[in-house]
Amino acid sequence: AQSVTQPDIHITVSEGASLELRCNYSYGATPYLFWYVQSPGQGLQLLLKYFSGDTLVQGIKGFEAEFKRSQSSFNLRKPSVHWSDAAEYFCAVGLMEYGNKLVFGAGTILRVKS
């Protein structure tokens, strides 16, 4: 069955430090991949997406992610974290054969310390 794993439930980084959030997926074909962010009490906002082509994708707020087919991974990175990045981050896979339904990971809560 299709699944998405975000192995880190919580991550704490210092402001200005670099960030990497991990995401691994299980899916037979090349998937559509997404990262969403949810600030406290808010809905989900799309950070970036991968459909095909260049495996390094740029998103909003200075985030980027790299698709690695051999590792079934789509890790999210940011070179310098700001306090406003504290939020919960969700990785998701789009399933083409199911009308592009999304399967989400459990989420990673990012805390930023000053």
Next chain:
Amino acid sequence: DVKVTQSSRYLVKRTGEKVFLECVQDMDHENMFWYRQDPGLGLRLIYFSYDVKMKEKGDIPEGYSVSREKKERFSLILESASTNQTSMYLCASKTGGGVEQYFGPGTRLTVT
């Protein structure tokens, strides 16, 4: 800009009540979705709709039903609310051939 709105941000209901959660999108999207979000479980799909009057069960449909009488509106119904349905409920929409889903702000439902 795509806008997805949900009728309530916070809702408190009693066990056994019938609960309606409403979602409206303004971009003429064919597909609409209802998810529930629980800590440590991410988002799980309850129901989705490919078009008006069409609905499909998602991964956790038990205890829920849906209604889509108009293209822009997708309602989630809890026929008899229970405490284990206390959760955050998120609505989303997308075009029929698209992949990216657009989310509403969510409704935090508490059943006491």
